[in-house]
Amino acid sequence: xxxxxxxxxxxxxxxxxxxTTADNRYATLTNSEGRFEFTIPSAGSTSASEPDGNTxxxxxxxxxxxxFYSLIARKPxxxxxxxxxxxxxxxxxxxxxxxxxxxxLIVGTVALPSSEAPxxxxxxxxxxxxxxxxxxxxxAGIARSRSDGQFRFADLPAGTYKLLxxxxxxxxPSTFDPQGPLFGYPPVYYPSAPDFGSAAAxxxxxxxxxxxxxxxxxxxxxxxxxxxxxxxxxxVGVLVYAHGHKGxxxxxxxxxxxxxxxxxxxxxxxxxxxxxxxxxxxxxxQTINVKGGPADGPAIALVPDASIPVTxxxxxxxxxxxxxxxxxxxxxxxxxxxxxxxxxxxxxPTEDFGSGHAVALRNPTGPGDESLVLDGAxxxxxxxxxxxxxxxxxxxxxxxxxxxxxxxxVNAGGASAPIEITMRDDTAEISGTVEGAARAADNAGQIxxxxxxxxxxxxxxxxxxxxxxxxxxxxxxxxxxxxxxxSFASPALAPGAYRLLAFxxxxxxxxxxxxxxxxxxxxxxxxVRLVAGQKEHVQLQLIQTN
Numbered sequence: 001x002x003x004x005x006x007x008x009x010x011x012x013x014x015x016x017x018x019x020t021t022a023d024n025r026y027a028t029l030t031n032s033e034g035r036f037e038f039t040i041p042s043a044g045s046t047s048a049s050e051p052d053g054n055t056x057x058x059x060x061x062x063x064x065x066x067x068f069y070s071l072i073a074r075k076p077x078x079x080x081x082x083x084x085x086x087x088x089x090x091x092x093x094x095x096x097x098x099x100x101x102x103x104x105l106i107v108g109t110v111a112l113p114s115s116e117a118p119x120x121x122x123x124x125x126x127x128x129x130x131x132x133x134x135x136x137x138x139x140a141g142i143a144r145s146r147s148d149g150q151f152r153f154a155d156l157p158a159g160t161y162k163l164l165x166x167x168x169x170x171x172x173p174s175t176f177d178p179q180g181p182l183f184g185y186p187p188v189y190y191p192s193a194p195d196f197g198s199a200a201a202x203x204x205x206x207x208x209x210x211x212x213x214x215x216x217x218x219x220x221x222x223x224x225x226x227x228x229x230x231x232x233x234x235x236v237g238v239l240v241y242a243h244g245h246k247g248x249x250x251x252x253x254x255x256x257x258x259x260x261x262x263x264x265x266x267x268x269x270x271x272x273x274x275x276x277x278x279x280x281x282x283x284x285x286q287t288i289n290v291k292g293g294p295a296d297g298p299a300i301a302l303v304p305d306a307s308i309p310v311t312x313x314x315x316x317x318x319x320x321x322x323x324x325x326x327x328x329x330x331x332x333x334x335x336x337x338x339x340x341x342x343x344x345x346x347x348x349p350t351e352d353f354g355s356g357h358a359v360a361l362r363n364p365t366g367p368g369d370e371s372l373v374l375d376g377a378x379x380x381x382x383x384x385x386x387x388x389x390x391x392x393x394x395x396x397x398x399x400x401x402x403x404x405x406x407x408x409x410v411n412a413g414g415a416s417a418p419i420e421i422t423m424r425d426d427t428a429e430i431s432g433t434v435e436g437a438a439r440a441a442d443n444a445g446q447i448x449x450x451x452x453x454x455x456x457x458x459x460x461x462x463x464x465x466x467x468x469x470x471x472x473x474x475x476x477x478x479x480x481x482x483x484x485x486x487s488f489a490s491p492a493l494a495p496g497a498y499r500l501l502a503f504x505x506x507x508x509x510x511x512x513x514x515x516x517x518x519x520x521x522x523x524x525x526x527x528v529r530l531v532a533g534q535k536e537h538v539q540l541q542l543i544q545t546n
Contacts, residue, residue, distance in 0.1 A: 002037040003096030005030050005073045009207045014075060014100055022070035035095075073098040079157055102207035104156040110149045110165065111215045112185075121145040121185075121216070122166040124248060125153050128201070132385070133477060133513035137162060137196075137247075137353050159509075161202045163190040164249060165214060169221065169264065185216040186266050187242075187249035196247025196353065221264040222290050224252060226272060227299040230282075231259045237275050244271040244287065246353045261300070265290050274300050275378070281305045283378045283412070306379075306410050308347075309418040310361070310372035312339040316391060316425045327364055338370045342390040345419070347374055347382035350407050374419070379412035384419060391425035392476060392494035404474050426532035427492035430467065430480075434502040436542035437463035437486030462486060463542055465502045470527070471515045473497040495532050501525040502540040 005017045013034025020027040021038075030036045078100040110121045127140035140161060145151040169184035189199035190212055204210050228236070238261050240250040252263035252272065261274060273285045282302035288295050325341040327334045347359035359382070362375040384403040386393040396403040399417045410416055463482040467490060469475035475496025482488045482502070501521055511517035526538045 001040055001071075001096065002035065003071070003098060005034045005036065005098045005100060007207075008099035008101045009205075014073075014078075017073050017075040017078075017100060019071055019073050019098065022072060071096065071098060073100055075100060078102055079155065101157075103154060104158055104204040104206060105209040106153040106156065106161060106163065106202060106204065106212065107209060108151060108212035108214060110145045110151065111213065112149075113216070113218055120147075121149070121151075121168060123151055123153075123214075124164050124166060126162045126164075126196075126248075127156075128160040128162075130509040130511055132348065133511060135352060135511055135514065156204060158204060158206045158208075161204065162196065162199045163202060163212065163214075164188060164196065164199065165216065167250065168216075170218065182221045182264065183218050184221045184264070184266070186219055188214050188216060189247075189249070190214055195242040195245045196249060197245040219266040221266050222292075223294040224261070224263050224265050224288065224290065225258075225294070225296050226252075226261040226286065226288065227297060228254075228259045228261065228274065228284075229299050229301040231274075231276065231302060235277050237277070239273045239275075240265075241271040241273070243269055246351050248353075265295070267291055272300065274302065276302055281376050285379070285412070303379075303412050305375070306377040306416050307362075308359075308374040308377055308410070308416045310345055310374060311418050311420050312343065312372065313420070313422045314339070315394070315422060318425050320390075322390060332367075334364060334367045334369075336364065336370055339372065339423070340364070340370050342388050343372070343421075343423070344387045345372065345374065345421070346385045346387075347377060347408070347410075348385050350381045350383060377410045377416070379410055381407040381409050383407050386421060388423065391423050392427065392492075393421050394424040394474065394494070395422040396420070405472070424532075425492075426495070428495050428530035428532065428534040428536070429490055429493060430498075430500065430528060430530070430536045430538060431489040432487070432500075432538040432540060434463040434465065434482055434486040434488065434540045434542050437482060437484075437502070463488075463502045463504060464506050465490075465500060465540065466507065466510065466512065467493065467498045467500055468510075468512045468518060470497040470499060475530070477512050493530060495530050495534070497527065497529045499525050499527050500538060500540055501543060503543045503545055505545055507545075 005014045005019065006012060007014055013030070015030055015032045015034055017030045017034070018027065019030060019036045026038050026040070028036050028038065106125065110123070121144065123143050123145065125140045125143070126137045128135050129138045140156070141153055143151045143153050165185070165188045167184060167187055169182065189196055190202070191200055191214070193199040202210050202212065236254040238252050238254050240252050241247060242249055250265060250270065252261050252265070254274070255262050261272060267290050269287065269289050271285060271287050273283065275281070275283045282304045284300040284302040286298055286300045288298070322341050324335045324337050327336050345361055349357060357378055359374050359377045362373050364370070384396050386396060397420045398408055401408065403419065408419070462484050463486065465480040465482055465488050467475070467478040467480060469477060473496035474494060475498050476494045478490060478493060480488050480490045499518065499521065501524060524541070524543055526540060528536050528538060530536060
């Protein structure tokens, strides 16, 4: 077994890369031309030895005789190992091609207004990551600057990032006066934005190094104390948002003895959110202004999180074959019938920072409780997500709102209108073929999204088809399995208008809920409009990705 390891960007050979089998039985380094070679016992051999000198086991012989083997390549300066693998067809006398993706780097310097460099500044990096079809900013790493102010984020995949510094209070023993004013360095959102939402995005590609410079500004900090009117003796979490826009940066703490939120902040306008946890979850939010002196209040009153009832109207035409469901609550088994057996409803926050506070259906309270209630909804806006093992959600409404197209607004402590869901089972289907998929299945050297190359000598998925609802369609996003010969058949689909796209590899960052992102594929794929009971056949062109 022989092959070559190349740089996926430059296509140049990668020397001194470690190539191993997935079970670590074999390992070698590539030569100066990026080439490697293994000598493997032939199928049925009884005299060949393993690397440790022992006779091959029966299990190893079976694996070899089946023609299935996996290789992993890795090297410092290239992206780290991943668990994802691609399957390929081996051919006699053909080199195995493995591609390594070089890491991206974000490096720079933190500068102070004075000539003295800080001992250490903490920097936070966030990456735009697609979750459930929408982009969110998630933590991507923390670094600390050196004594000369320089910092470095390494081992980064290609993507979009935002960078900020953490707060640093000036407590230099030579200048600190406990009785005098306190100064510090507020967060800087690169390059100098007032909050996380308006910070500049840093775009890096594989192997690229982005150079950034950040300048800190010293400001006076003032004492902040916000009373909690009805805080119980429980854990309270506190979040602080600059200019009222959600994002990281500033912080305050909760004093359980004083029942107050306390800390230090520079001049500015902040939204302070407090939340208590446990069986009586409650949330409160208040806007404060710090302007040249201590800020006391206004007080925050915690309001119980909302409970939203869900009603279901079934318009099924097919036979119910699900039967009853057994549900275990506190060690007691209960038999449930009705929508609870097949339906799951969640509220997903619309904000793009972090994963937010998602809300799920509460557990049954006891035997016979088949009610659907979304418990613990804080004030905010949410998308309503419905997953069902029977049929589809033909309509989701709350009052006059069409929740298939619009977000739901939950007011603080107020009673929310019920969510009304209509379920149907008059689904449709799409089948077809992907041109070029069969040829793609024969090509070795596929590379995963993290840059690590796995090669298996067996056929696998040759293409990846996605059914993406158009912006005004009630359809539901669906990924379809494609056979090695390029044929595919979808599961049952909700009627609606879809754009079908076929890619040569999984699209983990496909923003299918973002109409602007999907517009980039306006000239590709096929648009299909399905009515109940329709069976459509299409032919797709394979989209080659970089």
